[in-house]
Amino acid sequence: MAEREPAVPAELQALLARPAGDVLLLGHVNPDGDQLGSLLGLGLALGQAGWPVTFAGPDPVPEPLRFLPGSTLFQQWTTASGPFHLVVVCDCPDPVRTGGLLEGACGPATQVVNIDHHPDNKRYGTANWVDVGASATGEMVYELIEALGLKVSPEVATNLFTAVHTDTGSFRYSNTSVKALRTAAELVARGADPARVATQLYEARPVGSLALLGQLLQQVQVSADGRVAWLALPAGSAPEAFLEAEDLVSYPRSIRGVKVGILLKAKADGRVKVSLRAKGEVAVNAIAARFGGGGHANAAGCTVQGSLEAATARVLGAVFEALEQRD
Ligand SMILES: [Mn+2]
Known part of the structure; x- marks a missing residue:
């Protein structure tokens, strides 16, 4: 560089x-x-x-x-x-x-x-x-x-x-x-x-956080083509301090072949906070911008209104569209 x-x-x-x-x-x-x-x-x-x-x-x-x-x-x-x-x-x-x-x-x-x-x-x-x-x-x-x-x-x-x-x-x-x-x-x-x-x-995790981490990571999903992995968390899945301390979005991205990792966190007020991470092939800030968010090419975020299921479907749709444009 x-x-x-x-x-x-x-x-x-x-x-x-x-x-x-x-x-x-x-x-x-x-x-x-x-x-x-x-x-x-x-x-x-x-x-x-x-x-x-x-x-x-x-x-x-x-x-x-x-x-x-x-x-x-x-x-x-x-x-x-x-x-x-x-x-x-x-x-x-x-x-x-x-x-x-x-x-x-x-x-x-x-x-x-x-x-x-x-x-x-x-x-x-x-x-x-x-x-x-x-x-x-x-x-x-x-x-x-x-x-x-x-x-x-x-x-x-x-x-x-x-x-x-x-x-x-x-x-x-x-x-x-x-x-x-x-x-x-x-x-x-x-x-x-x-x-x-x-x-x-x-290396300063509270005792007990590994058990919760393990439980949440079992919910990571991967698309059929293996290029997108996401974790969609309903409201109240984990204490706020835990979510703040753990870089949960890094786990879906860490899977081999995954181009975009996503974390979706439903809030009690009906909004869904979305974090997007890429590995240099898709600019996720352009995806976040479609939902009024922003960030960097490899790390971006946005907030989507609606249910967790609806928000997940919309964001995944936008991610696959971006992947297809790249192909
Ligand atoms: Mn910075």
């Missing part, structure tokens, strides 16, 4: 060059390792440089990510305080996902910095940096911190390493570029501990 030139926009560097007011690092619903690692890494670095920083979002830090340094500073908000001088949003393609907090945190003079690698980013910031070639937003934040000449402490390094680690599927997915690995290596040199991060993320 070719190296890309460093591309931190001058506008962004100018905004963050020196402390100029209070900064809100703002998260979105269901924050993941890339989003929290990016926000906490950047916020801790800005804090060390003298900026007054606040970390907040509509949802709390999920249990498996509570080892991230600074995560105890992250506040769960229903309404935003503010206005802030600066609001930084990371890894968030659509401001709707902040649950109204972005609007609440902004006054007429607020600068909104939008740093992301999703191709469907809506460029809602006053300064936008969208690099679809970046493996993770955390990779971009590392580049930004370096460009600003800020200190990369072991705490900052751990957050950014976790961001790159999780978004590349532990350096297994097709976005595991030379740059992703170089960034990870530099972060390890600055104090991130790969074994500790992996242990916290993948």
